[in-house]
Amino acid sequence: MPKARANSTLPEYDVHDLGLAEAGRKRIEWADKQMPVLRRIRDRFAKELPLKGQRLGACLHITCETANLLRALKAGGAEVFACASNPLSTQDDVAAALVDQYDIPTYAIHGEDRDTYYSHLRAVLERHPTITMDDGADLVSLLHTEYASLAEQVKASMEETTTGVIRLRAMAKDGALKIPVVAVNDAQTKHLFDNRYGTGQSTLDGIIRATGVLIAGSVIVVAGYGYCGRGIASRARGLGADVIVTEVDPIRALEAAMDGFRVMKMIDAAKVADIFITATGDKHVLSSVHFGLMRDGAFLSNSGHFDVEIDMAYLTDTAKKVEKNVTRNVDAYHLSNGRVVYVLGEGRLVNLACAEGHPAQVMDMSFATQAMASEWAAKAKHLEIKVHEVPVEIEQDVAAVKLAAMGIKLDTLTAEQKKYLASWESGT
Numbered sequence: 302m303p304k305a306r307a308n309s310t311l312p313e314y315d316v317h318d319l320g321l322a323e324a325g326r327k328r329i330e331w332a333d334k335q336m337p338v339l340r341r342i343r344d345r346f347a348k349e350l351p352l353k354g355q356r357l358g359a360c361l362h363i364t365c366e367t368a369n370l371l372r373a374l375k376a377g378g379a380e381v382f383a384c385a386s387n388p389l390s391t392q393d394d395v396a397a398a399l400v401d402q403y404d405i406p407t408y409a410i411h412g413e414d415r416d417t418y419y420s421h422l423r424a425v426l427e428r429h430p431t432i433t434m435d436d437g438a439d440l441v442s443l444l445h446t447e448y449a450s451l452a453e454q455v456k457a458s459m460e461e462t463t464t465g466v467i468r469l470r471a472m473a474k475d476g477a478l479k480i481p482v483v484a485v486n487d488a489q490t491k492h493l494f495d496n497r498y499g500t501g502q503s504t505l506d507g508i509i510r511a512t513g514v515l516i517a518g519s520v521i522v523v524a525g526y527g528y529c530g531r532g533i534a535s536r537a538r539g540l541g542a543d544v545i546v547t548e549v550d551p552i553r554a555l556e557a558a559m560d561g562f563r564v565m566k567m568i569d570a571a572k573v574a575d576i577f578i579t580a581t582g583d584k585h586v587l588s589s590v591h592f593g594l595m596r597d598g599a600f601l602s603n604s605g606h607f608d609v610e611i612d613m614a615y616l617t618d619t620a621k622k623v624e625k626n627v628t629r630n631v632d633a634y635h636l637s638n639g640r641v642v643y644v645l646g647e648g649r650l651v652n653l654a655c656a657e658g659h660p661a662q663v664m665d666m667s668f669a670t671q672a673m674a675s676e677w678a679a680k681a682k683h684l685e686i687k688v689h690e691v692p693v694e695i696e697q698d699v700a701a702v703k704l705a706a707m708g709i710k711l712d713t714l715t716a717e718q719k720k721y722l723a724s725w726e727s728g729t
């Protein structure tokens with residue numbers, strides 16, 4: 302454990318090994334090359350210092366891309382400190398580089414246990430942030446319980462993912478929300494691209510890295526046809542899988558069927574799948590009623606935010622034997638019926654636990670949206686205590702810069718077309 306801060310029992314940082322910092326720096330700079338929108342923001346922030354005076358506490362997956370977001374926020378004048386938003390998603394070399402190369406106090410260790418995970422969240426809150434950034438709302442939730450007295454100082458909190466936004470809306474509905482929050486996930490420049498193309502590619506990447514399985518010819522069940530599920534299903538099909546979708550929402554089930562996927566109940570899909578991928582934000586999507594029906598050797602993975610989509614407690618309690626790490630990041634569960642099922646990344650986000658999360662090109666848009674939403678919140682004179690949408694101008698700016706970086710040009714409306722589209726008189 303590193304030395305404590307002056308006049309405090311709080312450590313200055315807590316990472317696995319500072320010796321990894323140089324390797325982390327190289328990967329952060331490699332990712333930076335693929336993040337032109339965020340780079341442009343970082344350069345502008347360095348000149349304008351829109352976050353000067355803010356203490357920004359970020360609870361995010363500690364990856365190369367996140368490091369580039371934190372660099373941009375620091376360039377904007379904020380005092381920045383960070384912790385992990387998932388015990389298995391931290392890249393230890395990145396955490397080391399943040400501390401050693403970028404002077405950003407970081408509390409994150411890959412594989413940390415639950416107590417350490419929460420001690421790291423506390424370390425961030427004990428630095429009294431004025432802006433928080435969350436991925437799944439664990440930090441905001443702790444702020445509202447153990448650290449409620451700090452809420453007054455918090456100008457706003459940014460939320461990165463669907464599950465976090467759902468939790469925050471539930472808090473607002475219960476009258477429990479004490480700070481303004483910004484639903485970054487709900488910006489089109491975030492969920493349309495990150496949740497779909499990012500999760501689509503990186504989920505398959507995680508499964509392939511963990512198992513080495515051939516996707517072509519495999520029967521893959523995708524639970525949930527939301528933004529993530531659509532991306533995963535289409536990428537799995539692209540690699541040659543026979544894809545089945547399960548849903549609870551009739552519109553989304555219909556959409557999946559018309560996109561050409563087989564749609565069925567999980568109880569039926571459980572009998573035929575080689576690989577299961579949950580992406581619902583819901584709990585126990587794979588549960589006691591399904592495990593016994595599964596084929597011998599089935600792979601179980603989750604890409605939803607929390608590790609509750611697969612009922613791991615039931616599986617652990619009822620398995621005859623559990624073999625950890627039969628190959629890296631894969632645990633074998635020997636069921637009472639004699640079959641074996643393999644769980645990837647302990648049922649946590651498979652794309653982060655077994656791979657490195659989304660490609661930098663897509664995180665460029667998510668984190669550009671995060672950075673500009675933070676600037677917007679920092680500059681606001683007063684923000685109402687509620688869940689705010691990201692202003693549409695931010696989305697348009699991020700999309701325009703991304704298109705320019707990709708060398709894509711688009712048409713513009715003529716004056717005549719603008720007039721036509723705004724009128725109602727002309728018809729048949």
Ligand code: NAI
Binds near residue numbers: 530582586
């Ligand atoms: P979404 O709300 O667009 O889609 C979720 C879908 O799951 C909905 O269509 C819903 O009807 C369906 N669903 C709910 N319960 C179900 C059940 N029991 N069986 C079958 N379907 C069910 O949400 P989105 O954006 O696709 O996110 C899904 C989850 O993935 C969330 O937890 C989100 O936080 C997480 N996420 C994970 C990422 C990653 O890197 N792995 C990236 C972005 C989001």
